[in-house]
Structure formats: structure tokens, C-alpha cells
Amino acid sequence: MVFTLKTDDYPLMGAINFLPKYKNWEAKDDPNRFWTRTMPGEIWILEGEAKVFDYQPETGAAIRRAFLDGADSLTLVLSHPLSETAFQTFKPVVLLASGKQVAAQSLRLIKNGNKNSAIIALQTAERIEPALLPAQIEADGYRSGRVFLRSVLDNSNYITDEPLGVFYNPQQTRFAVYAPGARTVRLQLYDLPEGGQAQIYELEPQTAGLWSVRVNGDLKKRYYTYSIIRYDQETEEAREIIDPYARAVTRYNGRGIIVHDTVSVPDGPGFSFDKAVIYELHVRDFSISEDSGIKNKGKYLGFTEHGTTLPGTDLATGIDALKELGINTVQLMPIQSFEFDPKTSGYFWGYMSVNFNAPEGWYATYSDDATPVWEFKSLVSALHQMGIKVVLDVVYNHTSESNSEICYNFNGLSSGFYYRQKADGTYWNGSGCGNELRTEHPMVRRFLLESLTYWVEEYNIDGFRFDLMGLYDKETMEQIVRTLKAVKPDIFLYGEPWTAGNTSIVPTLKGSQRNQGFSVFNDHFRDALKGPWYNTEPGYVQTGGNVQAVKKGIAGSIDDFTAKPFESINYVAVHDGRTLWDQLKASTKTDSSVTDEQLVAMDKLAAAILFTSQGVPFIHGGQEMLRTKFGAHNSYNKPDEINKIRWVWKQQHFNVFKYYQGLIKLRREHPVFRMTRAQEIRANLKFYKALNFTKPEKGIGYLLQKGNTEDAWNEVVVLINPNRSAEAFQLPEGEWRVVVDDQIAGVETIRTLSAKEVTLNPISAMVLWR
Numbered sequence: 109m110v111f112t113l114k115t116d117d118y119p120l121m122g123a124i125n126f127l128p129k130y131k132n133w134e135a136k137d138d139p140n141r142f143w144t145r146t147m148p149g150e151i152w153i154l155e156g157e158a159k160v161f162d163y164q165p166e167t168g169a170a171i172r173r174a175f176l177d178g179a180d181s182l183t184l185v186l187s188h189p190l191s192e193t194a195f196q197t198f199k200p201v202v203l204l205a206s207g208k209q210v211a212a213q214s215l216r217l218i219k220n221g222n223k224n225s226a227i228i229a230l231q232t233a234e235r236i237e238p239a240l241l242p243a244q245i246e247a248d249g250y251r252s253g254r255v256f257l258r259s260v261l262d263n264s265n266y267i268t269d270e271p272l273g274v275f276y277n278p279q280q281t282r283f284a285v286y287a288p289g290a291r292t293v294r295l296q297l298y299d300l301p302e303g304g305q306a307q308i309y310e311l312e313p314q315t316a317g318l319w320s321v322r323v324n325g326d327l328k329k330r331y332y333t334y335s336i337i338r339y340d341q342e343t344e345e346a347r348e349i350i351d352p353y354a355r356a357v358t359r360y361n362g363r364g365i366i367v368h369d370t371v372s373v374p375d376g377p378g379f380s381f382d383k384a385v386i387y388e389l390h391v392r393d394f395s396i397s398e399d400s401g402i403k404n405k406g407k408y409l410g411f412t413e414h415g416t417t418l419p420g421t422d423l424a425t426g427i428d429a430l431k432e433l434g435i436n437t438v439q440l441m442p443i444q445s446f447e448f449d450p451k452t453s454g455y456f457w458g459y460m461s462v463n464f465n466a467p468e469g470w471y472a473t474y475s476d477d478a479t480p481v482w483e484f485k486s487l488v489s490a491l492h493q494m495g496i497k498v499v500l501d502v503v504y505n506h507t508s509e510s511n512s513e514i515c516y517n518f519n520g521l522s523s524g525f526y527y528r529q530k531a532d533g534t535y536w537n538g539s540g541c542g543n544e545l546r547t548e549h550p551m552v553r554r555f556l557l558e559s560l561t562y563w564v565e566e567y568n569i570d571g572f573r574f575d576l577m578g579l580y581d582k583e584t585m586e587q588i589v590r591t592l593k594a595v596k597p598d599i600f601l602y603g604e605p606w607t608a609g610n611t612s613i614v615p616t617l618k619g620s621q622r623n624q625g626f627s628v629f630n631d632h633f634r635d636a637l638k639g640p641w642y643n644t645e646p647g648y649v650q651t652g653g654n655v656q657a658v659k660k661g662i663a664g665s666i667d668d669f670t671a672k673p674f675e676s677i678n679y680v681a682v683h684d685g686r687t688l689w690d691q692l693k694a695s696t697k698t699d700s701s702v703t704d705e706q707l708v709a710m711d712k713l714a715a716a717i718l719f720t721s722q723g724v725p726f727i728h729g730g731q732e733m734l735r736t737k738f739g740a741h742n743s744y745n746k747p748d749e750i751n752k753i754r755w756v757w758k759q760q761h762f763n764v765f766k767y768y769q770g771l772i773k774l775r776r777e778h779p780v781f782r783m784t785r786a787q788e789i790r791a792n793l794k795f796y797k798a799l800n801f802t803k804p805e806k807g808i809g810y811l812l813q814k815g816n817t818e819d820a821w822n823e824v825v826v827l828i829n830p831n832r833s834a835e836a837f838q839l840p841e842g843e844w845r846v847v848v849d850d851q852i853a854g855v856e857t858i859r860t861l862s863a864k865e866v867t868l869n870p871i872s873a874m875v876l877w878r
Contacts, residue, residue, distance in 0.1 A: 113143075125510060125542070128153070138534045139511035140542035156185070156225060156532065158511035171200070171253030172225075173533055174245040176260045176340075179235040183218070184245060184253070185532045186226040190217065200230060200247040202255065204240050218531055227531050238289055241339040256340045256523060256533070257289040261317070267550050268316035272558075273353035276368045278326045283309075285351060286551060287521045288317030291337045295321055296348065298331040301358040301365075301476040306333075317522075317551075329477060331363040336520050349520030352555065353465055355562075358476050360447050360462040360508070361516055367478040373485050373568035376492040377436065381600050381627065382674040382782045385719075385772055386499070386726040387435040388682060390457065390751065391443060391471045391487075393729065394426070397752045401425045408471050408483040412490040418755045423762075425755045431494050433732060433765070434772035437600070438491055439499040439573050441683060443468050443484065447508035447516075455751060457683065457744040459575060460508040460541065462516050464559045488567055497570035499600055500563060504556050505579040510542025511535065526552050528612050538579050538611030547584040548613060556584065557591050564595050571600025577628070578607040578615035585616055589625035602627035602677055602724075622671040627724065630676040632668060633661030637714055639695050641685030646695040649710040649717075649871070652806030652830035659808060662826075663793055664722030666786040673783060676723035680714045681731050686741055688714060689734045706832065708734070709850065709871035712767050713830065716848060716873035719771035720781050720826050722789055732768035733757035763851070770853030774875065777855055779817040780824055788815050796838070802865075803827075804835035811840065821877040829868040836865045839876070848875035 111128060124144075128137045139158050143151060152161040156172060170187040177183050184200060195217060202210040211233050218227040236243070243255040266288040275282040283295050290313075296306035311319035311334075335346035350357055354364030395402040395410030401417050402425065404410045416426045424432050442458030445466040458468065467484040469475025488498050507526075509519045512533070518526040528536040528544045535543040546552045563569045572592075574580065580588075580603075592599045605618045605628035621628050636657035639647040648654045664673025681688035692710050696702040711734060718725050728735065730753045737743050740750050758765050775781050783789050796802070796809035803809045812824040825844065827837045841864070845857040850872030852858055861876065868874055 138537060140537075141511065154187075156187075156222070156534065158513045160513075166251065168251065169249060170251035171245045171247060173253045174202075174230075174255045175258035175533060176236060176238070176241070176255055177258050178260055179237060180213075180232045182230040182232065182236075182245070182255065183258075183531055183533075184228040184230055186228065186250070188225065189223060190226040190228075198228070198247060200228075200245050202232060202236065203244045203246055203252075204236070205242050206240070210234055210236060220532070222532070225532065238339045239291075242342055243340075254340070254342060257338070258524065258529065258533075261288045261522065261525060262549065266317045268314075268318045269554075270314065270316075270318050272318075274332075274351065274355070274364075274366055276328060276366055278328070280322050280324050281327045281366065282320060282322045283311065283332075283351075284318060284320040285311065285334055285353075285521070286317050287319055287334075287336055287338075288525065288551075289338050289340065289522045290317075290319065291339050291341075292346070293319040294335040294346065295323070296333045296335055297323070297327070298333075298363060301331055301363060327366045328368050330366045331358065332366060333363050334520070338523065340523065347515050347520040349515060349517050350463055352463070352517040352521070354463055355465050355566075356478050356481050357445050357463045357466045357469070359449070359469060360445050364463075364466075365477060367481055369478055369481050369485070371482055371485055373488050374492050375568060376488075376497045376570045377495045378598060379436070379497075380598060381724060382784050383776070384437045384497070384600065384724050385435045385775065386437045386439050386677070386724065387430065387433075387729055388439045388441065388501075388726065389729040390441040390683065392455070392748070393751050393753050396748050397754050399425075399755045400753075401755070404473065406471065407473055408467075408480070408487040409473065411487040418759055421759060423755070423758055425758070427490060427494060429755075429758065430491075430496060433769050434776065435727075436495060436776070437497045437499055437570070439501055439726075441501050442503055442575075443471065443500065444502065445469070446503075453745065454747050455745055459503050459744065461503045461506075462508050464502075464504065464555075465562055485567060488569065492568070497600065499571040499573055500569055501573045501575060502560070503575040504545055504547070504559070505574070505576040506539035506541045506543050506545060525549075530612075536610070536612050538607040538609045538615070539576055540608035544579050544611060547579070548581040553584050553587065557587060560588065560592060561595055564592060564599065570596070570598075571602075574601075574603030576607055577603030578605055578617055579611055579613070580616050581613045582616065582620065585620075585624065585626065593625065601625065602629070604629050606631070618669040621675050622669075627675045627677055628669075629682075629726075630661060630665055630678055630723065632657060633665065633676070633678055633721075633723075634680055636661060637717060638680045638688065638691055641691070644691075644694045644697070648830055649714045650692065650695055650830075655806060655808065658717070659795060661723070662717065662721045662808070662810065663789055664783070664786070666722075666789055670723075670786075672786060673722040673789060674724050677726050678718055678721050678723040679726040679728075680718060681728040682726070683728065684742070686739065687728060687735045687737050688731050689736050690739050694739065706871060708761075708764060712764065712850070713828070713871055713873055715768055715771055716853065716875075717828060719775045720873075720875060722781070722783055722793070724782075725775065727768070729753060730757065732765050734761045734764055767851075767853045770855075771848070774847065774853065774855055778819050778821060778824075780812050780814050780819040780821060783815070783817060788817070791815060799840075801838040801840070803837050804829065804831060806830055807835055807837065807868075809837050823878055825874075825876045827866070827868055827874040827876075829870065829872055832870045834867050834869055836867045837874075838865050839863060842878055844876040844878050846874060846876050848873060850874075
């Protein structure tokens with residue numbers, strides 16, 4: 109089979125990752141591979157092999173690889189299926205580096221979903237310790253295969269609680285790294301971020317896979333890497349890697365930096381999660397536009413500049429605009445060092461993490477020293493001083509080592525150890541990005557917990573949004589909650605309750621969060637309101653459909669999947685998929701009667717529902733200004749022209765900005781919209797049907813009573829009209845003050861009503877109180 113890829117279509121990409129598939133994913137061949145521009149234009153791949161060949165490889169019968177899964181047990185992966193007859197005559201032998209042969213005592217065929225290969229469990233006649241490797245598996249009629257360490261390392265002999273990382277003081281620095289299965293580990297100290305002669309120090313093996321060394325002298329600002337030779341390597345060529353505990357790096361595949369930063373970050377505002385109004389931002393998008401008025405465009409420091417305005421106006425931009433809008437929580441898209449080279453790529457979201465403890469240097473004014481550290485601290489400090497919490501979008505579910513041939517840090521320490529593997533050694537790929545971090549392993553879980561704790565203690569981070577949280581096992585999520593709440597009791601913890609593919613664990617899905625101390629994104633409510641992100645089907649605000657699903661979302665999804673309303677993150681747009689404005693346009697493009705004015709009304713209606721619903725509201729950065737990405741559905745590597753926030757939108761759509769601002773003020777000042785217990789909602793939120801009040805078809809009306817919320821308002825009525833015609837709603841008897849209609853939103857009275865009914869304009873909402 110021949111695949112053709114036009115590399116000219118990717119002129120800025122130094123490397124192209126690819127996954128061969130057949131038709132519309134009817135079949136695919138794991139794992140992900142990659143091609144770089146240093147490779148020839150014609151390459152070969154073999155089914156199930158991570159390696160990319162620059163020559164035509166042999167395709168005859170072969171033992172692709174074998175894994176030492178116990179001291180006397182191996183798993184063999186064959187390139188071709190075995191018949192029953194062939195299996196009876198298959199006699200493999202383990203050939204150790206010493207020349208000694210170890211015979212098979214028993215063989216067993218393992219059920220294999222790939223009909224083009226075979227997997228065999230082999231029991232040896234004698235024990236094979238890791239130190240006896242490297243080794244080959246040989247059998248008549250087959251090319252030999254290499255033996256890799258795998259589950260043999262999964263026992264208590266390779267679990268340690270000794271401190272890991274770099275521990276600096278001016279007199280002596282200790283280096284400690286976890287490298288189970290390593291034969292040698294060397295520290296390489298450099299004076300320069302690139303090139304130069306390294307000072308070499310041999311790390312000493314301790315117990316349980318721990319290696320360490322102490323180096324005298326003041327090493328602050330020095331650069332370092334580790335060179336590791338593993339027992340299962342075929343050659344003595346060491347792999348030079350970055351310490352996964354490095355707190356600063358020159359670039360994702362460069363060198364670690366020894367830093368000692370004593371700058372502290374002031375505490376953020378103190379409020380509980382039910383009071384959060386979350387605003388998602390990409391560091392570069394926020395300030396890179398020519399009209400941002402910000403000097404440090406696309407950088408961490410762009411968040412520290414006050415007094416910036418849209419040129420020629422007094423309209424605030426940047427951090428002052430966030431304060432003006434009224435949000436109280438900023439969720440930053442990934443800032444942990446990720447796979448990206450600005451010399452060959454123009455833009456990236458950052459969801460291919462590499463160095464989890466180091467801030468990404470692309471967003472700093474200089475990246476070859478500790479500048480990213482203190483500049484990111486400056487960002488957090490600036491937001492805290494404005495009364496805004498900082499949440500990090502973190503991507504611990506997978507890494508950039510999308511196959512065993514890619515080695516930045518974890519694979520160099522122990523090939524495949526940190527990732528979930530299938531029996532044949534390929535990675536589980538529930539992330540859709542090539543691998544899954546093996547969070548259920550004690551040492552992998554330990555790394556994750558210590559990394560998260562580091563960001564809280566060093567940068568005073570206020571919370572975490574977990575990308576593809578479905579790929580975290582239950583015990584890990586429980587420990588995350590327990591560990592981080594012990595450090596910061598009011599920490600915000602939430603994530604995506606889904607996966608992007610099959611996984612080997614029981615995933616953390618909607619419902620898993622019930623009473624567990626973390627929250628999840630509510631895609632049920634999202635899709636009901638504006639349609640699914642993956643197509644152009646319309647939702648409630650476009651057509652009035654999905655009424656029952658919208659009502660469930662309004663009530664905090666307590667009759668869907670939550671135990672408490674704030675376990676639901678309510679949203680209609682996020683970085684994935686189209687912006688809300690683009691989705692509204694795409695989902696109505698076949699209806700020629702829809703006008704721009706109606707699209708604006710749909711946007712405002714979605715916002716009104718979002719901010720008056722029980723749960724935690726979340727908006728995509730720029731949503732309040734009708735942000736567009738010009739129809740782009742997945743802009744992770746699109747240029748700034750697609751992704752940047754154009755601050756002129758605020759001027760062009762200032763009435764929409766003011767509408768969002770008013771809704772946010774309404775929500776923040778009135779706890780009746782953010783009850784914290786399911787029983788409060790059941791007692792105090794009554795839909796019109798239960799009250800026997802009249803409303804139009806597709807319309808939604810409900811009465812809120814303040815209950816125990818201590819709200820200044822005793823009762824609130826929320827009315828929602830998605831129809832493209834004016835519609836009448838019954839009002840409870842008495843005098844009502846309108847604070848939200850189709851044009852104005854806030855807490856100030858627009859007008860007073862005493863009538864038995866009120867007419868809402870097309871595609872609009874109304875909020876009244878008494």
C-alpha cells in the first residue's frame with residue numbers, strides 16, 4: 109500500500125506526525141509515526157512498527173519484539189499469524205548478551221485483535237533478571253526480535269518515595285532521577301544553552317530505580333541533561349534527555365536549566381467554586397493583535413500591562429478589559445513546555461506536553477534562562493492583584509512521545525514504562541495523540557501529583573482544568589482531590605469527562621464526579637443549547653429544539669449526572685470546535701431568512717441562559733465580542749490571523765460586550781442563580797409547567813425563590829423565548845422589576861410590570877424580580 113503526503117502543504121512544520129488509515133477509519137495502523145525534513149522523501153513503514161525506515165525493510169516472518177513481563181515470562185509479538193500447526197513447531201529461544209540461551213518451558217497463544225499478527229506468552233525454564241539484558245528472541249524461520257523490559261518493572265522493588273528532581277543550594281546541588289531498568293545514568297552539565305563541552309558526572313544507583321549524585325559548587329543558571337543507557341538497549345549509545353522534573357528548559361527538546369527563583373506570588377482572591385465565572389484564554393491570542401495596545405504582544409507580560417486601549421479610543425483592552433467584563437477566573441490554555449518550534453511552526457495551542465514542570469518559553473521574552481519562570485509568575489501576580497483566579501489547562505493524559513521511537517524524557521528513562529501498552533507493545537491511544545499516561549501506576553501517579561503540587565506551591569495556581577480527564581483512573585482523581593485540597597482547600601478542579609478513543613481503564617466520565625470534589629464540562633447542555641460541536645446541527649437558541657435537555661441544564665443537571673449543581677461546567681463555546689458566532693452562522697447557513705441581527709440575538713440568548721443557570725458558567729475568550737475564527741473548526745495550528753483576538757470587535761459589538769458584562773454582574777451579585785445543593789434547587793426552582801402558568805411553545809419559564817441563599821431578591825422569574833416571533837408569557841401576580849431584556853442586562857431596574865403577562869421580543873430572554 110502506498111501513501112502520498114504533500115509536504116509542501118506543511119511548509120512551516122519541521123516534523124509531520126502521521127497515522128496510516130484505511131478509508132474513513134475502517135482500519136488504521138498504530139502507532140503514530142513521524143517524518144522530519146532530514147529524512148528522504150521516500151520512506152517505508154511496517155505494520156505495527158514504530159520505526160520509520162529510509163530503506164526497504166524485509167517483510168518476511170519476524171519476531172517483531174518481545175517484552176520481559178516477569179522474571180520468567182515474556183510476551184512475543186510476531187509479524188504474521190500462526191496456524192495451529194505452525195504454533196506446535198514454533199520453538200523460540202532467548203539469547204542473552206552473555207551468549208547464554210534460555211529455553212521456553214511453555215507457550216500460549218494470546219487472543220489478538222489483529223488478524224495479521226500473533227502474540228505469544230512464553231514461560232522460561234529459568235529466571236531472567238533485567239541486568240542480563242540486552243537479549244534477543246530467536247526461532248527457526250523468523251528474523252530475531254529484541255527483548256524490552258516491561259511489566260517486570262511493575263513491582264514494589266521499583267517503587268520509591270525518595271525526593272526526585274534537582275535540589276539546589278549555593279554549596280552543593282543534588283540530582284535525583286527515577287530510571288528503572290537503567291544500566292548507567294550520567295549527568296551532563298553545560299555552560300551554554302546549546303553546544304559546548306559537558307562536564308560529566310556518574311549518578312549512583314540507589315534502591316528501587318533511583319539514581320542520584322551530589323555536585324559541589326554553585327550551579328545556578330547552569331544547563332543540564334541526563335544520558336541514559338538502559339539494560340534493554342541493543343547498543344551502548346546513550347540517549348540524552350531532559351529531566352522530567354526540570355523547572356525550566358531551553359526548549360522542549362533542549363536542556364534543563366538549574367533555577368532558584370525566590371519570588372513569591374501573592375494569593376489570589378478567596379471564593380468558592382460555585383461563585384466562579386470562568387474565561388478561557390490562549391496567552392498569545394490575548395495580546396498578539398496589532399490593535400491590542402499591548403507592548404509585550406503574545407507574551408506572559410502582556411497580562412501585566414495596565415491602561416492599554418484600542419488605538420484611537422478609550423476602550424480598555426488586555427487585563428483591564430477582563431476586570432471591566434467582570435469575570436473572576438481565567439483559564440489559561442497549556443503553558444507547560446510543549447512540543448513546538450517557533451522557527452518552523454507559526455502557532456500552536458500546546459496540547460502536546462513534554463516538560464510538565466517548566467513554563468513554555470515561547471510566551472517569554474527570553475527562554476534560555478529563568479525568564480519564563482519569573483514572567484509567568486508576573487502574569488499570575490497581575491491577575492491575582494485584579495481579583496482574578498488563575499486556572500491552568502493541563503495535559504497529563506498524554507505526552508508528545510507518541511511512539512516508542514520518540515524520546516524526550518520518559519521514554520529515555522524507561523521505554524514505554526510511563527504509558528499504557530497493549531499486549532503487542534503499541535500504546536493505547538484514547539487521547540487520539542498517540543499514547544496515554546499510565547496514571548494508575550504508583551510512580552507515574554506520583555509524578556503527576558508532585559507536578560500539580562509544584563504549580564500550586566511555586567506559582568500559587570488556583571486550579572486545574574484536566575484535558576481528557578476520562579483517561580485518568582478513579583484512584584488518581586481521588587488522590588488529586590485529596591492532595592491538592594490539603595495544599596489549597598479552595599482549589600478549583602474540573603475537566604473533560606470523556607476520551608478521544610478506546611482505553612484500557614474504566615474512564616472518568618460524567619457521573620464519576622458525584623460528590624468527589626471535582627467538576628466536569630457539561631456537553632449535554634452545550635449541545636442542547638447550540639448544537640453539537642462536530643457538525644452544524646442547530647440547537648435551542650437557533651430553533652427552540654431540545655427543550656427538556658435545556659431545562660435539565662438550567663437546573664444544574666441534578667436530574668442528569670450531578671449530585672451538586674457546581675459539578676457542572678456550563679458552556680456553549682470553547683477553544684475546540686467553532687466559536688459560538690461561527691457555529692451560529694454555520695448552523696443557520698441553509699436558512700436564508702436568518703439575519704445578522706437574529707444571529708446576535710441568538711448569541712445573547714445563549715449567554716442569558718448560561719449566566720442564569722445553576723452550575724458554573726464558562727465562556728470562550730472573546731465570546732463577549734462575537735469572536736470569529738472565520739469558520740475554522742480546529743485552529744490548533746492555524747496562524748495568528750485566524751486565532752488572535754481582535755480588540756476592534758469590542759468597539760464593533762460593544763452592546764454585546766455590555767450585555768455579557770451585565771449578565772455577569774447579575775450572577776455575581778445574586779446567589780439565587782448559584783445554589784450549592786440539589787435539594788435547594790428542587791425546593792426553589794419551579795418551571796412554568798409545574799406552576800400551571802402559560803407560556804408559548806418552545807418557550808421556557810421558571811420561578812426562583814431565594815430559599816436559604818440570603819439573596820436580596822425574594823423571587824426571580826426567568827423567561828426564555830427562542831421563537832422568531834414575539835411571544836406572551838404569564839406572570840405571577842404582583843409587581844415585578846425587569847433587569848434583563850433583549851437589549852439590556854444587569855441589576856438595575858429597566859422598567860416595572862404589574863400585568864398578568866408580558867410579551868418577549870423574538871429570540872430573547874427576560875429576568876424579573878421582586
